[in-house]
Amino acid sequence: MAIFSVFSAISEFNKQTGGLNLANLLPSNQGGGEAPQGSPTPSYSEAVEIVKRLYREILGREADAGGLEANAQSLSNGTLSEEQVRRNLQESLEARNYQTGQYSISTEEAHSIINTGYAKYFLRTPTSSEVNTWLPILTSGRWTKAQFEAELLNAPESKSRGISIGSIIPSGISITTMAIIGVVGLIVVGFFVYMFKK
Numbered sequence: 001m002a003i004f005s006v007f008s009a010i011s012e013f014n015k016q017t018g019g020l021n022l023a024n025l026l027p028s029n030q031g032g033g034e035a036p037q038g039s040p041t042p043s044y045s046e047a048v049e050i051v052k053r054l055y056r057e058i059l060g061r062e063a064d065a066g067g068l069e070a071n072a073q074s075l076s077n078g079t080l081s082e083e084q085v086r087r088n089l090q091e092s093l094e095a096r097n098y099q100t101g102q103y104s105i106s107t108e109e110a111h112s113i114i115n116t117g118y119a120k121y122f123l124r125t126p127t128s129s130e131v132n133t134w135l136p137i138l139t140s141g142r143w144t145k146a147q148f149e150a151e152l153l154n155a156p157e158s159k160s161r162g163i164s165i166g167s168i169i170p171s172g173i174s175i176t177t178m179a180i181i182g183v184v185g186l187i188v189v190g191f192f193v194y195m196f197k198k
Helices: 002-017 044-059 065-076 082-090 093-100 107-121 128-139 145-153 175-197
Strands: none
Touching: 044 065, 044 082, 044 093, 065 082, 107 128, 107 145, 128 145
């Protein structure tokens, strides 16, 4: 009789509630639904701020335009997570050089490298903002002269000029020196042309 009463109670409960759903009694991540996917993908503006912060934390400098754009795009479109960007920066050659100061140079030498590089690849002088960006990178040893010049060579501004004068000037020779050589060459050619006509 007691067993019959229990079954009757269960039957009445099922009629009123539509049945016992065990999923409702479990935590949301155990009820057959999808597991949480982690932090949401940041917007582009949020990604920019994340990348700027990571550059300051890991490399001790402001993010350069190319690195900022590439990493912010990867973050905002979900290609890379913040942790992946962090790890990429930590494992970079610049980060290792920053920790050891392996290639550190003087401020005067860094100024010379920056001015020569911009004249060679961009055919102009660097702005004060550009100088302030590159000085700590070069003086701290995070980048070598070769790395700096490679960055300028591959920059959109350099590529937009096609084959720049800088790409055909041997390393260590300034544009002024090349101009003087050119003028002397023209004088010599003119002299020979004059003598030939006589």
